[in-house]
Amino acid sequence: MGAGILYICGTPIGNLEDISLRALKILKQVDFIAAEDTRRTQNLLNHYEIDTSLISYHEHNEEKKGPQIIDRLKSGQDIALVSDAGMPGISDPGYKLTALADQAGIRVVPIPGPTAMTAALVASGLPTDKFVFEGFLPSKSKQREKRLRELGAEGRTIVFYESPYRLKECLSSILDVLGNRKIAVWREITKKFEEKIAGTVKEVLTRFEEESPRGEITIVLDGADLDKIQNKDAGWKHLSILEHLQLLMEKGVTKKKAIKIVAQERDLPKREVYEVGIQLDAKLKD
Known part of the structure; x- marks a missing residue:
């Protein structure tokens, strides 16, 4: 007997009717289903009267369960991998199992299904011809702002997932x-x-300051206006950090805000810009 097949199977992201006939067929015929959350997947299986056995596979047990699943595939069993919702591998550890299967020479077959990322994008009203998916931004503010600064010159539409508690x-x-x-x-x-x-x-x-957000959140953000960024950069590129700070403060920006802006625009540590600001204080006193 040859090796089995690993099916990467898309499942609904909310509405249980958002599942393909092909996905239902695969879920019924495989030897077992590897699920991120077996309780959630069981609800889907019960809805469609599918009695295929479940095992758990998620980020907390992937190191142990991954090789076990590969062994079962090698023995000839067919397996469907599903996530909590949507396509496995999108912001979950499914891609690691796919990589293991590739290394073992096991055939991997995608069974396309919905994702919150593309559903939100196509109905956002923002450009869809080019986009980037960032998954979840860092939860800590400094790391989150650092990543956003790195995306400052990204001209494509940007899609994020976010917790309602951090929105x-x-x-x-x-x-x-x-x-x-x-x-x-x-x-x-x-x-x-x-x-x-x-x-x-x-x-x-x-809007969300007036009403606290609830439920699963997907953000679609317009990309940067690259022409505007280039013109903006042109206004300070020839200036020193000290001159850049001075220019902003002459326009009525507070010193604290000016330091933050200069650090962001030049991608510098705020401490470095702050130390230059001390020189500016001395210069203004003279």
Whole structure:
């Protein structure tokens, strides 16, 4: 007997009707299903009267379970990998099992299904011809702002996932670092209480300050205006850090805010810019 097949099987992200006939067929015929959350997947199987056995495979047991699943594939068993929702491998450890299967010479077959990323993107009202997917931004503010600064010159539409508990902090960071761009925030996409909140970052942030967000969140953010960035850069590229600070303060920007802006625009540590600001204080006193 030859090796089995690993099916990467897409499942609904909310509405249980968002599953293909092919996916249902595969889930019924495989020897077992490797699921990120067996309880959640069992609900799907019960809905469609599928009695295939389940085992768990997630980020906390992948090191142990991955080789075990590969051994079962080598023995000739067919296996379907499913995540909590959507396509396995998108912001979950499914890709690691696929890599192990490739290394073992095991055939991997994708069974396409929905993802919150593409569903939110195509209905966002923002450009869809080119985009990047960032998954979840770092939870800590300094790391999150650092990553956003790295995305400052990204001209393509950007898609993020976010926890409802961190959404307001995330939007505040986007506003501070990337400015008041167009944005669409999807809540509970494909589910009963699905909602899109669109507008500028400031408008959407105001909405969620009035009403705390709930449910699973997908953010679609407009890319940078590259022409505007280039013109903006042209205004300070020839200046020293000291001259850059002075220019901003002459325009009415506070010293604290000027230090933050200069550090972001030049991608420098704030401490370095702060020390130059001390020189500016001395210069202003003279």
